[in-house]
Amino acid sequence: MNAQQTKKLQIRKNSWRNHKFMILEFLIAVFFIAVVWLLFIANPAQKRQTKIGASYMTMNNSFYPVLNEQVANYVNDHHGRLYNRDPALIVSKQVKEIDTFIAQGANAIILNPVDGNSSQIEHALHRAKNKGIKIIIVDSQMKSTRYVDCTILSDNYRAGQLCAKHLLKTKRHAKILLLEHYSAFSANNRIQGFTDTIKRAPNAKNYRFVAKINTYGQSEITLPLVEQALTHGQKFDTIMALNDQAAVGALAAIDETKIKRPIAVYGVDGSENMKKLLGVNPNAIATAAQSPVKMGRIAAQTAYQLLADKKVPKKIILPVYLLTNKNINQYNVLGWQ
Secondary structure (H helix, E strand, O other), X not given: OOHHHHHHHHHHHHHHHHHHHXXXXXXXXXXXXXXXXXXXXXXXXXXXXXXXXXXXOOOOOOHHHHHHHHHHHHHHHOOOEEEEEOOOOOHHHHHHHHHHHHHOOOOEEEEOOOOOOOHHHHHHHHHHHHOOOEEEEEOOOOOOOOOOOEEEEEOHHHHHHHHHHHHHHHOOOEEEEEEXXXXXXXXXXXXXXXXXXXXXXXXXXXXXXXXXXXXXOOHHHHHHHHHHHHHHOOOOOEEEEOOHHHHHHHHHHHHHHOOOOOOEEEEEEOOHHHHHXXXXXXXXXXXXXXXHHHHHHHHHHHHHHHHOOOOOOOEEEEOOEEEEOOOHHHOOOOOOO
C-alpha cells in the first residue's frame, strides 16, 4: 500500500470516527431532552397548577367543613391547590375573600354566599368572571345567576315539604314557631316548602304560624331567642327550624327552661348532633337529610369539568330524605351522609 492509499484510509477512519461521535452526541442530546420532558412536562405536578378558592358563609357548622374536605381531597388528587376561607357570616369579609382569590390567580371559585341578595357579592363575582374564573355556588343560590356557571344544592323546598307532611300526618293541629335565616335562599326555600304544604292541607285551619325568628341558623343565637319566646312569647307546640343547628339550639332552650309540655322540633340537614337526639330527646321529631359529602364531591368535579371546557348543567339538585324518631335506627348516626 503506497503512501497515498494509506492517507486515504486514514481519512476514512477519521471520518467514520467523527461520524460515530456525532451520532453519540445526538443520542446523548435526545436522552437529556427526554429526561427533561419526563421531569417537567409529562409529570402532572409540574404542569400549571389549578387553583381553586372556596368560601362558605360560616365554618361554624359541620356541614361546610365536611363539604370542603371532599373538595380538598379531589383538588389534592388532581395536584391542584385549594384556598379555603371563612367569612363568618359577614358579607364584606366574603367580598374581600373573593377579591383575594382573584389576586391569587384562582381558576375557579366555589362559593356558599353569606347573602344571595347581596349586590356586593354579585359585583365581586362579576370581577372574578371578567378574569375568566369559573363560579360554582353550593348549598344556596344567588338572586342573579348572571356570573354563575353552576349552582349545586339540595332539594331545599322538598326538605320543607317532607317535614310538613310528617307534621300533618302525626298531629291534628299545631301552633308553629318558624326559625329562619332571612338572607339565605336555601333557608327560605325550606321554610317556603314547609309553609306552602301546611297551607295547602285540607285541614290547614288547624295549623297556625304564631311567630318567626331570624336565627342565622346558629345554635348559640337560637338558644336565647327561643328561651325568650318560650317565657315571654305566644305559646307554641311545634318548631320548624331552617337547619339542624337551629333545631339543636331550640331543643337546648326547651331543656333550659324546663318546659314540661311536648314541643315537636323539626330540622333540615341530617347532622350528627340532630341524628343522635332523634329517639332520645322526646321533642326531637325529624330532620330532612342532605349530603355534604356528595355535594362537595360534585362541586369539585364540576369545577374541573368547567376548566376543561366541558358542558355542565346550570343547576344540580340533590335529593333529600326524612329521618325521624321512628326510623333513625335504620341509619348511621355517626357523621354525615
